[in-house]
Amino acid sequence: MDWIRLPVGLLQTNAYVVYNKKGRCLIVDPGDEEKKIHQFVQKKKLKPQAVLLTHAHFDHIGAVDILREQYSIPAYIHQKEKKWLSNPLLNGSEKYEDVEPVVIKGADHLFSKEEKTAIDGFTFHVLETPGHSPGSVSFYFKESGLVIAGDTLFKGGIGRTDLKGGQEKELLKSIRDKLFSLPEDTYVLPGHDQVTTIGQEIKHNPFF
Template structure:
């Protein structure tokens, strides 16, 4: 499986394209729908679904444009099933760069922990709350890839001062659901550069 990282939207949120043959899963289309669609078209890919690590505004800005273009379903954790439609819950009403406030139609499916199969893709969903109540991590075990949203960053951790955030919960999620992975796992965060589990264990100042 290939993975492409594409920063999108007002906060440079990492959108990921997971590619098997000519099929792709789109994770966190945070904005700049035209830029994302150009990449999909240039690579002659057929999107299978949109996955959301969580439903903050900077991760959902291009959801409706992309799903309408390709007639695909959107998946989010059930605890954030109302956030796409609500600018207060997704945070866009609080940030001046989100003008107008960001909203989208409801998700089509709600995720819980466990193994999921969509089209050619099989992966594990781990519930990793703390940054937000419905934050989830997508694990592609064979490829040693963890897409963690805003739970963990290279040298940092997710913020917990937004509605539903909690520092103790975030640290538990990181320690129990991410740092327990093999050290060679590539960690793909919602912002910034990719890292590995080993690198964060050794050098992340929040985890020492």
Template sequence: MNVEQLPLGPLGTNCYIIEHEKKALIIDPGSEGDKLIRMIERREISPIAILLTHAHFDHIGALDEVRDHFDIPVYVHKEEKDWLGKPELNGSKFFQMATPLITAREADHEFEIGEMEIGEFTFEIRYTPGHSPGSVSFVFPNDSFVIAGDTLFQGGIGRTDLPGGDLDTLKQSIEEQLLTLDDDTTVYPGHGGATTVGEEKVMNPFL
């Protein structure tokens, strides 16, 4: 399993390409859809789905462009199924950099918490609200990594001052759903560099 991190847009939002034998999952295509598409086609990878850790504007800005180009389905948690088309919920209404306001069509599917299979990919969806009410993390236990979105960062945690955010809920999600993973599990966050569960247990000042 290969994990490629691609920071996109003015906030450097991490899009991830999870690739296995030339098939791929795209996670959080936040911006610069043409750049993302060119990279995927240059590597001759075939995406089969787009997964959203959550539906904030900086994670969905290129969603329709990428989904339409590859003709693939989109998955989001049910708590944020309405956020894709509403700038007042996805946050683009409140940021000058989000011009024009960012919207996307409805997702094709809603996540079910627990083990999931898409094509040849098997992983676990963990519900990790707090940064937003529909935030999820994708755990790949056989490869010892988790895509954590804007829940847990290297030395930090997600902000909770946007619609639906709650600090206590976020800390509980991290404690119960992420820090319970093995210490050597790599954490791929929504912004910034990767870290490990063990490192954040010891070094993260918010925990």
């Protein structure tokens, strides 16, 4: 399996496309710039299978409807944030003057617990990592040695907790219990900024 990081939108949120040798792919956190994502999919001649959302803040969900309609694919999110997709107050888009309120359709599938999930050739573990938001999840691709962590863990930082439903103690616990328990050579694909590893954050992250 391979992947690409595509920073998109006002906040330069990292959208990811993970793809395999069979030409299938998953689109993770398409927050904006659907054309940029589509161009990569076309270039690699990929066939999208689903949209995965680590959480429902506006900068991670803005292009969901356009992409899932374009490719006729389902969108997945944790059930705790199912109402956030259509509510600008919850997804944070109403907070920014230069951002149009983000309202998208409900998710097609809801995660309700930690589980091993298979989608058309892709197998990954859904890890519940709340704290940045109540329904934040991370997607752990064990065989590929990577975890897509959304806004839970960053290179040298952690997700903000001053938004709706954020809790710092819960966030730190999620990182310690769920992410720092992964192999140290696991790549961390965060929701913003550069890629890091679990080992690097255990040793150098100033919050721990």
